[in-house]
C-alpha cells in the first residue's frame with residue numbers, strides 16, 4: 362500500500378517534470394519581438410519626458426503586458442500539450458512504452474492524483490515516536506486526529522490495581538494455526554494473520570486482525586512491569602476493538618515468538634510472508650484468568666472505546682529472544698495513563 366503510494370508519487374513527479382519541461386522553456390523567452398520593441402518605445406518616450414514617476418508607470422504597464430502575454434502563451438502551450446498527450450495516449454495504448462504510461466496515469470486519474478499526494482503529506486505529518494520531540498507527550502499536538510492522546514479520559518495503558526474480583530465470563534479463544542506476515546512498521550514488529558481467528562467475550566465474537574509487541578510491557582499489574590507484552594488486536598462486526606494483552610517474562614524459549622523472529626523482515630514497511638503457519642494458541646497462558654477495563658489504543662490516534670482483556674498469568678520467552686526485540690525496539694511502550702476512577706474487573 363505504502364509502496365504503491367510512493368510509486369504513484371514518483372510517477373506523478375516524473376510526469377509533471379516531463380510535462381512541464383516544454384512549458385517552462387518557452388515561457389522564459391516569451392517577450393516577443395513586438396512586445397519588446399513596444400516596451401522599448403514606451404521606455405524611450407518616458408526617458409525623453411524625463412519624469413521618473415511616469416517612467417516607472419510605463420515600465421509597470423510593460424511588465425503587466427509581458428506577464429499577460431506569458432500567461433496566454435503558457436495557457437496555449439498547456440492546451441496543445443493536453444491535445445498531444447491525449448493523442449499519444451490513445452494511439453499508444455497497445456505499445457509498451459513505460460514513459461508514455463507515466464503521462465497517461467495522471468491525465469486519466471487527475472482526481473486520484475490530487476488525493477494521493479495529500480495522503481502522503483498526511484502520513485508524513487503523522488510521524489510519531491517514543492522519545493524526543495515526537496514522543497508520547499507530544500502525540501496529541503502532532504496531528505489534530507490525535508487529540509484523544511492529550512484530552513482523552515479513558516486512555517491506555519494503566520497500572521491495573523484495585524479491580525473488583527468477580528466471576529468473569531470465560532474467554533473463549535477460537536484460534537487456529539494460521540498463515541501470517543511479519544511487518545516492521547517503524548514502531549513495532551507486527552504480525553498480520555489470515556482471517557478466521559476469534560475471541561468470544563460475553564457472547565460477542567471479535568476477529569483477530571494482528572498482533573504486535575512492546576518492550577517493556579505497557580501495562581503494569583499493581584505497579585509491576587514485565588519484560589515485554591504482546592497485544593492481540595481484535596475487531597467485531599461493528600468495528601469495536603478488543604485487545605488481549607499477554608505479558609511476557611524471561612524464562613524458556615517461546616516457539617511462537619521464535620517463528621515470528623525467524624521471519625523478521627530486513628526492511629521496514631515491507632511485510633514478509635512466512636512459509637509456515639503460526640500456532641496462535643501457543644501464545645496463551647495455561648490459566649485464563651484476566652483483568653478487564655475500557656481504554657484506548659496505546660499509539661496515535663489513541664482512540665477510545667477499546668475493550669482491554671489483560672491475561673493475569675504471563676508466558677515466557679528466553680533472554681535471547683527478548684534481546685533480539687530490544688535491538689530493534691529497546692523502548693516502545695507508552696507511559697502509564699491515569700485510570701481516573703475507571704472500573705477494573707478481575708477474574709476470581
Ligand SMILES: [Zn+2]
Nearest residue numbers: 573575592659
Ligand atoms: Zn500495542
